Amino acid sequence: MPDITWEPYQRTGSDPIRITSTSCCGAYELASQGGQYLVLRRTEQCGYEETGRGVYRDALTVWDNLVTEHNKGHPRHREPNTAPQMMSSG
Numbered sequence: 351m352p353d354i355t356w357e358p359y360q361r362t363g364s365d366p367i368r369i370t371s372t373s374c375c376g377a378y379e380l381a382s383q384g385g386q387y388l389v390l391r392r393t394e395q396c397g398y399e400e401t402g403r404g405v406y407r408d409a410l411t412v413w414d415n416l417v418t419e420h421n422k423g424h425p426r427h428r429e430p431n432t433a434p435q436m437m438s439s440g
Contacts, residue, residue: 354412359390359398373417374424380413382406389413 361367365384372379379390387409389402402412 352415354401354416356391356399356401359388359400371413373420377420378413378416380409389416 362384367381367383370380370382370387377391381388381390386403387406388400388404389409389412390398390400393399402409
């Protein structure tokens with residue numbers, strides 16, 4: 351899995367954040383805000399960090415990589431990826 355850089359989540363403007371999907375135990379959340387998509391995780395300080403902010407395809411790639419790796423740690427509990435799938439054109 352490629353290196354993933356986490357940054358403190360900073361709410362931008364007054365746009366609401368919408369959670370699109372949550373990993374099996376809530377470790378990661380795929381979200382959208384202000385026309386961008388991102389992946390969130392909780393911090394020990396009761397805040398959030400983000401990664402993958404940008405267009406849907408890029409955030410979904412990060413989400414898929416994180417959930418795949420995360421599920422390897424749950425051998426008896428393999429939830430399918432619940433994020434909406436992209437349609438290929440062709």
